[in-house]
Amino acid sequence: MRAVRLFAGTVGLGVCLGSILMPEAHAAQSIRVLLAPDVRQLDVQSDQTIWVTDEHDQAWSYRPIVRIKVRGHALILNGKPVVSDHLTLRAGNHDLKLRLNGNDKATALHASDDRGVLQVSGVIQLVRRGKGLLLVNHVDLEEYVKGVVPAEVNSAWHLEMLKVQAVATRTYALYQHMLSSTRDYDVVAGIQDQVYRGRRGIDARVVEAVESTRGLVVTYQSAPIYAAFSSTTAGITEDAITVWSKDLPYLKGVECPFDIESPYYQWKASVKLETLEKNLRRQGFAMGTISDIAPLTYSRAGRVATLRIVHSNGELTLQGEDLRKSVGYTVVPSTQFVIESVGQDVVFSGYGAGHAVGLCQWGAKELAELGYSFSSILGYYYPGTELRDAALTQTPSVPSVPPS
Numbered sequence: 001m002r003a004v005r006l007f008a009g010t011v012g013l014g015v016c017l018g019s020i021l022m023p024e025a026h027a028a029q030s031i032r033v034l035l036a037p038d039v040r041q042l043d044v045q046s047d048q049t050i051w052v053t054d055e056h057d058q059a060w061s062y063r064p065i066v067r068i069k070v071r072g073h074a075l076i077l078n079g080k081p082v083v084s085d086h087l088t089l090r091a092g093n094h095d096l097k098l099r100l101n102g103n104d105k106a107t108a109l110h111a112s113d114d115r116g117v118l119q120v121s122g123v124i125q126l127v128r129r130g131k132g133l134l135l136v137n138h139v140d141l142e143e144y145v146k147g148v149v150p151a152e153v154n155s156a157w158h159l160e161m162l163k164v165q166a167v168a169t170r171t172y173a174l175y176q177h178m179l180s181s182t183r184d185y186d187v188v189a190g191i192q193d194q195v196y197r198g199r200r201g202i203d204a205r206v207v208e209a210v211e212s213t214r215g216l217v218v219t220y221q222s223a224p225i226y227a228a229f230s231s232t233t234a235g236i237t238e239d240a241i242t243v244w245s246k247d248l249p250y251l252k253g254v255e256c257p258f259d260i261e262s263p264y265y266q267w268k269a270s271v272k273l274e275t276l277e278k279n280l281r282r283q284g285f286a287m288g289t290i291s292d293i294a295p296l297t298y299s300r301a302g303r304v305a306t307l308r309i310v311h312s313n314g315e316l317t318l319q320g321e322d323l324r325k326s327v328g329y330t331v332v333p334s335t336q337f338v339i340e341s342v343g344q345d346v347v348f349s350g351y352g353a354g355h356a357v358g359l360c361q362w363g364a365k366e367l368a369e370l371g372y373s374f375s376s377i378l379g380y381y382y383p384g385t386e387l388r389d390a391a392l393t394q395t396p397s398v399p400s401v402p403p404s
Helices: 017-021 102-106 141-152 159-178 204-212 240-244 273-282 320-327 361-369 374-381
Strands: 030-039 041-045 050-054 059-062 065-071 074-077 080-082 086-090 096-100 117-120 123-129 132-140 216-220 266-272 290-298 304-311 314-319 337-342 345-351 386-389
Touching: 030 096, 030 123, 030 141, 030 159, 050 065, 065 132, 132 141, 141 159, 141 204, 159 204, 159 216, 159 361, 159 374, 266 273, 273 290, 273 320, 273 345, 290 337, 304 320, 314 320, 361 374, 374 386
Parallel strands: none
Antiparallel strands: 030 132, 041 065, 041 096, 050 059, 050 086, 065 074, 074 080, 086 123, 096 117, 123 132, 216 386, 266 345, 290 304, 304 314, 337 345
16 A cells, blocks of 8 residues: 655644634634424423523523424414514523424434433524424534534544544534525534534543634635545545535545544445335436446546436436435445446445545544644645634635536
8 A cells, every 4th residue: 555645743734823822812603503404393491591582682581491382473482472483592601402392303403312302502593494493503613513523523532633523623614604694504413514412422532622722723725614524535535526516626635545444444235226216216317217227437536426327218327426315325335336236236335434525534533543633634634724713714715616
């Protein structure tokens, strides 16, 4: 295996040392996290008085619990109707405990504990959308990072790797915040963005990793980057333009021979042909009975870019990531695969997990254990970047998309 050179220490990575030495300059920033998109019933509980405020600044107080139901144009709060499209809930500086009830459990993101309770800091906003409510947590940026790190990686991993995850998480959130002014939220609390579980899983090591990197973000030309990361690369990381048609100079492929210990390094999967056909039809493809499926083109890093599907109604050229979406991202963990057979089942054999763009989490784990600093690791996976304090950054430009 060919050796890969990493930037050691502060040499080779354009680190803004003033930013590292003065993290207190970072201004507090609130991140809006979408916890669930279509809530009909919700219990909110706290050890302190819960204050509920509507868009007209009319307020009500509850203790220790307020039960909210959507009923027509009204919201029912502990049995009493309130006509409002926007409610804000807070309990001073104390946490709120949330539980979705009834059929809403199906809409909840995988953030709650085994009892179906999600404990969060900050403020909760409920925004009317159609027949339901958006459930949004407004939370301090650093507290948000603490809620993501143990959900994305194992908090028992090397401290430098936890710092890597903390900085990448903070960077991604700030990037989305800066470009989401027209939306009701900045990030989703799931795999669409970053998995966030509120207070769940936060321990002393997570706190240390976040606090020791407080305010630090990865930047390109003084703006936060789109800090993409995934579990296991198992080869060369992908160019963003290949996966998402976004030309980002800091998301170019680098070699990653560091994640061989990942449980997702090599895998095999089987998908029923009938299930694949049904799922493709749901995605809008005029799909008949599939007779053959095979890779058509490959990315520069050797992953399946497109597939050719022969079916009774003709042929379909499908993006590799669209195939993963149709069967489930956990079923086919990556597009680095071969198709072993097509019968009643399609049998895949492959390597790696995730989109493979940017940071490789298992690779970063190994590099941290080899003695590399968090700044060196970030500089390797995001080439051409530097670390800055978030307060000293500017708004990123929207990534260019090549013509189709």
